[in-house]
Amino acid sequence: MINQLGSYSLYICLICSIYLIYKSYFNQFISPKKVENKIFSVLSVQLFMTILSFSSLIYAFVLSDFSNLTAYNNSHSLKPLFYKVSGTWGNHEGSLLLWLLVLIIFLFIFFIKSKKLFFRYRILTILFQQIIIFGFLLFILFTSNPFINVFPLPSEGLGLNPILQDPALAIHPPLLYVGYVGTSIIFSSSLAALVCGTIDKIWAAHIKEWILISWIFLSIGILLGSIWAYYELGWGGFWFWDPVENVSLMPWFCLTALLHSIVVLKSRNLFHSWTIILSITTFSLSMSGTFLVRSGILNSIHTFANDPSRGIFILSFLFILVLLAIFIFFFNQKKIPDSSKKTFLISRETGILVNNWFMMYFLSVVLVGTAYPIFLEVINNSKISVGPPFYHKLIIPFLIPFLFFMAMGPNLKWIKNEKKTLNFLQLIIFSICLIVSYLIILKTDTNFLFSTLLFTFSFYLFFHVLKSFFQKNPSYSQKISHFGFSLFLISVLFNGILSKENSANMKVGDEMYFLNKKIIFENVQIKDGPNYRTLIGKFKLQEKKNTFEFKPEIRVYSQPETITSEADILSTIFSDNFLVFSLIKDDGYFNVRYQFKPLMMWIWLSVLIMSFGGLLSLIKKNEK
Amino acid sequence: MYGKKVKLRAFFIFLVFISAILITYLIINSLKENVVYFKSPTDIQNLAQIDKKKIRVGGMVKKGSIKINNKDLRFIITDFKNEIIVSFSGAVPNLFEEEKGVVAEGYLKDRKYFKADKILAKHDENYMPPEVKQALEDKN
Numbered sequence: 001m002i003n004q005l006g007s008y009s010l011y012i013c014l015i016c017s018i019y020l021i022y023k024s025y026f027n028q029f030i031s032p033k034k035v036e037n038k039i040f041s042v043l044s045v046q047l048f049m050t051i052l053s054f055s056s057l058i059y060a061f062v063l064s065d066f067s068n069l070t071a072y073n074n075s076h077s078l079k080p081l082f083y084k085v086s087g088t089w090g091n092h093e094g095s096l097l098l099w100l101l102v103l104i105i106f107l108f109i110f111f112i113k114s115k116k117l118f119f120r121y122r123i124l125t126i127l128f129q130q131i132i133i134f135g136f137l138l139f140i141l142f143t144s145n146p147f148i149n150v151f152p153l154p155s156e157g158l159g160l161n162p163i164l165q166d167p168a169l170a171i172h173p174p175l176l177y178v179g180y181v182g183t184s185i186i187f188s189s190s191l192a193a194l195v196c197g198t199i200d201k202i203w204a205a206h207i208k209e210w211i212l213i214s215w216i217f218l219s220i221g222i223l224l225g226s227i228w229a230y231y232e233l234g235w236g237g238f239w240f241w242d243p244v245e246n247v248s249l250m251p252w253f254c255l256t257a258l259l260h261s262i263v264v265l266k267s268r269n270l271f272h273s274w275t276i277i278l279s280i281t282t283f284s285l286s287m288s289g290t291f292l293v294r295s296g297i298l299n300s301i302h303t304f305a306n307d308p309s310r311g312i313f314i315l316s317f318l319f320i321l322v323l324l325a326i327f328i329f330f331f332n333q334k335k336i337p338d339s340s341k342k343t344f345l346i347s348r349e350t351g352i353l354v355n356n357w358f359m360m361y362f363l364s365v366v367l368v369g370t371a372y373p374i375f376l377e378v379i380n381n382s383k384i385s386v387g388p389p390f391y392h393k394l395i396i397p398f399l400i401p402f403l404f405f406m407a408m409g410p411n412l413k414w415i416k417n418e419k420k421t422l423n424f425l426q427l428i429i430f431s432i433c434l435i436v437s438y439l440i441i442l443k444t445d446t447n448f449l450f451s452t453l454l455f456t457f458s459f460y461l462f463f464h465v466l467k468s469f470f471q472k473n474p475s476y477s478q479k480i481s482h483f484g485f486s487l488f489l490i491s492v493l494f495n496g497i498l499s500k501e502n503s504a505n506m507k508v509g510d511e512m513y514f515l516n517k518k519i520i521f522e523n524v525q526i527k528d529g530p531n532y533r534t535l536i537g538k539f540k541l542q543e544k545k546n547t548f549e550f551k552p553e554i555r556v557y558s559q560p561e562t563i564t565s566e567a568d569i570l571s572t573i574f575s576d577n578f579l580v581f582s583l584i585k586d587d588g589y590f591n592v593r594y595q596f597k598p599l600m601m602w603i604w605l606s607v608l609i610m611s612f613g614g615l616l617s618l619i620k621k622n623e624k
Numbered sequence: 625m626y627g628k629k630v631k632l633r634a635f636f637i638f639l640v641f642i643s644a645i646l647i648t649y650l651i652i653n654s655l656k657e658n659v660v661y662f663k664s665p666t667d668i669q670n671l672a673q674i675d676k677k678k679i680r681v682g683g684m685v686k687k688g689s690i691k692i693n694n695k696d697l698r699f700i701i702t703d704f705k706n707e708i709i710v711s712f713s714g715a716v717p718n719l720f721e722e723e724k725g726v727v728a729e730g731y732l733k734d735r736k737y738f739k740a741d742k743i744l745a746k747h748d749e750n751y752m753p754p755e756v757k758q759a760l761e762d763k764n
Contacts (some may be wrong), residue, residue: 163718233717357643361647364647364651365651368651368655369655372655372659382661382662383661383662383663383680384659384660384661384662385659385660385662385680386655386658386659386660387658387660387678389657389658390654390655390657390658390659393654393657393658394650394651394654503713503714503715504694504695504713505692505693505694505695505696505697505713506694510694554718562718562719563718563719563721564718565718580715582715582716582717582718582720584690584692584697584716584720585690585692585722587692589692589693591697591715591716593714593715
């Protein structure tokens with residue numbers, strides 16, 4: 001029953017989508033009054049049907065209706081309710097349905113919120129967005145339908161992969177998807193504005209909201225995924241340059257570049273083509289991101305067993321969309337206003353352009369690192385992976401000039417900066433930073449000159465942003481985000497040079513000595529959780545006079561039969577003490593890993609501060 | 625001659641061109657050094673010579689092969705045609721188990737002995753490295 005309801009409503013969606021594509025294409029030039037209501041009602045029907053379809057999938061998961069194949073494959077009646085619900089999007093089919101839902105919700109909000117704007121622009125945005133929706137509907141209905149009947153009715157489901165049964169990962173996909181899908185609106189509306197020839201300040205102000213929304217959600221989505229990998233996978237770090245992570249970082253770089261270039265478009269009416277190109281790229285990266293994660297093409301440790309044949313469909317769909325976009329871009333290029341205004345080398349525009357260049361550089365490094373293994377496998381069938389050293393080597397040196405420009409840029413004036421920016425106070429700040437960094441690096445064994453410079457510029461940026469809070473310039477949102485970023489970088493650097501770790505195989509009663517610390521493995525207890533049994537280890541860490549107690553767990557889930565480790569992390573403001581243990585074989589030995597991670601909390605917090613800056617900008621905009 | 629605008633644009637294009645070349649050079653250079661090849665035990669058997677580059681070895685953990693002591697961990701990776709002994713000291717992921725897929729990263733000592741400095745296991749309990757899947761299918 002529920003399966004029919006779910007899939008029929010999707011078919012109705014498909015019909016709505018075809019109707020809207022037809023209607024919006026042929027009614028571009030008609031006066032708005034005639035079609036406005038019609039479009040609104042069809043959009044509402046489409047929205048309602050998608051919600052209905054998605055709810056029926058949630059229903060199947062919550063009530064453990066295993067006549068639904070997706071629920072059967074990914075759920076279990078003994079799972080806690082929260083994970084039954086989150087299990088809905090924890091799989092390929094459900095996550096695509098979520099994509100679709102967000103696509104349609106966004107379009108609906110767009111339609112309501114853009115009433116003041118030029119009608120042809122709105123209707124064209126609907127056209128492009130509906131083409132995307134249409135493609136996704138076809139993809140869902142014909143290659144990954146979440147509503148397939150199972151017959152005969154199984155008595156129990158196969159269960160959700162236990163490492164996904166986690167609060168952070170339950171909300172991570174929806175947030176990330178809102179970020180990803182938000183870029184689809186940016187894509188559609190850029191194309192629409194391009195066709196209408198209305199790429200101007202008004203459009204920039206309007207689309208900036210959507211860029212901000214996507215950016216905030218994408219940032220927080222990435223953050224949650226990162227936190228999850230930190231404690232649940234026991235990787236004990238914040239970023240691993242794993243292809244799956246990279247794939248979410250690429251649209252972020254692009255979106256960040258877009259967020260900056262749209263400001264120039266808004267204030268100075270410059271960078272028209274560049275903004276459009278960025279919009280198209282961002283969306284393509286978001287879409288390929290979703291596709292790569294789910295298709296199993298990536299050679300990643302995250303890889304889920306999956307069917308790569310679906311990939312062909314979505315790849316060709318992406319290809320068609322990009323081709324369409326390029327086609328539209330070239331045929332409407334003449335409508336782009338001439339931007340040969342007077343600009344000077346030392347101005348805020350240049351600052352933002354430099355930011356965009358750096359973003360594009362970082363993006364291309366990550367893109368090559370992620371795509372090259374796939375490329376090589378297709379070419380000569382050899383399997384390779386690109387490790388962290390590749391990224392570190394290419395990204396970290398470029399951070400030094402990047403930080404410098406980031407400190408300078410926001411203080412420059414639009415058009416032309418008259419004043420010399422290098423004054424006495426600046427020099428003092430810079431020298432202090434240099435000395436402090438020198439003293440810090442002296443105590444560690446890292447690459448001397450290089451790290452000193454990196455620290456110097458990070459501190460410099462940090463103080464520079466702090467100082468800017470006392471200036472009259474009212475753009476607090478930008479300052480907060482930049483402050484967040486500088487804090488992020490400083491935390492990451494300290495984390496990088498001061499992290500320590502050690503691991504050993506231990507039996508109960510064993511001791512591990514590490515630096516000036518002593519870790520004692522006291523005992524193991526067995527307890528029962530809601531849908532798992534757990535081994536709770538008790539460890540004591542003695543350091544000088546302080547004693548910490550750790551209680552990491554090993555959980556044994558029965559459905560599906562899986563073992564997960566729950567790290568025990570003692571977080572303080574300054575550092576995290578991370579201890580995780582795992583059972584290798586049933587002969588008394590446990591693999592114990594201890595890590596000392598300074599400023600971990602600040603890494604997470606600084607990303608939140610960055611996103612908060614974005615949020616502030618969004619709120620401020622709506623108040624005006 | 626040409627106007628100021630044209631000159632400026634030419635300079636701009638030149639700048640972009642130079643930076644593009646520079647970036648490509650940097651990336652390719654860094655790729656050469658930092659790429660890690662993935663090999664199955666059979667690939668390793670067929671290697672012409674053993675070099676000191678970091679590689680990944682993937683396959684199944686052989687049944688009954690895991691041996692642990694205080695210091696390190698030893699096990700055998702097999703693709704059901706050939707096998708290789710792996711020694712490792714460090715943190716082991718949860719999905720590391722006998723008769724499950726595993727990927728070890730490290731250095732070859734000889735064709736039968738691999739010193740790993742990292743062990744990776746896949747997220748998914750049903751996941752099997754593609755080579756192993758292939759080997760299993762061939763066997764049947």
